[in-house]
Amino acid sequence: MDKSQQNNDRKTPSGARNIRDSVHGSGIIRFINRLHSTSTIYIVSGLSQIVLGLAIIIVSFMGYLRPLWLSTVLTAVSSLSAMVGFFLVYHTISKIHDPNQLLRSAMKRVMESKN
8 A cells, every 4th residue: 555545544533534623623613713813913903003093083182182283193193093903904804704715725625635
């Protein structure tokens, strides 16, 4: 028996051939894997940009920043920051639900099983 046939005959702990247990894990495992992905970091950073940008705008509009030029500059910078944060969150959420993700993950599993 050649080496490739021998690798295809091995069984995983789940009892199925060439199927990883993490693929068929529980909902908690999927949630933890999604929580530790890079998209979570992007969403958290986008939300912090939105919150901090809007907080500076509110402080500026309430009149706590005395020099008018400083208030104007900070309002402009914080509004740009909030817009970039909104875009980052939108872009990240739209990429999470990518319709081609199923195809990519299937191709990745095939390539890993061949190696």
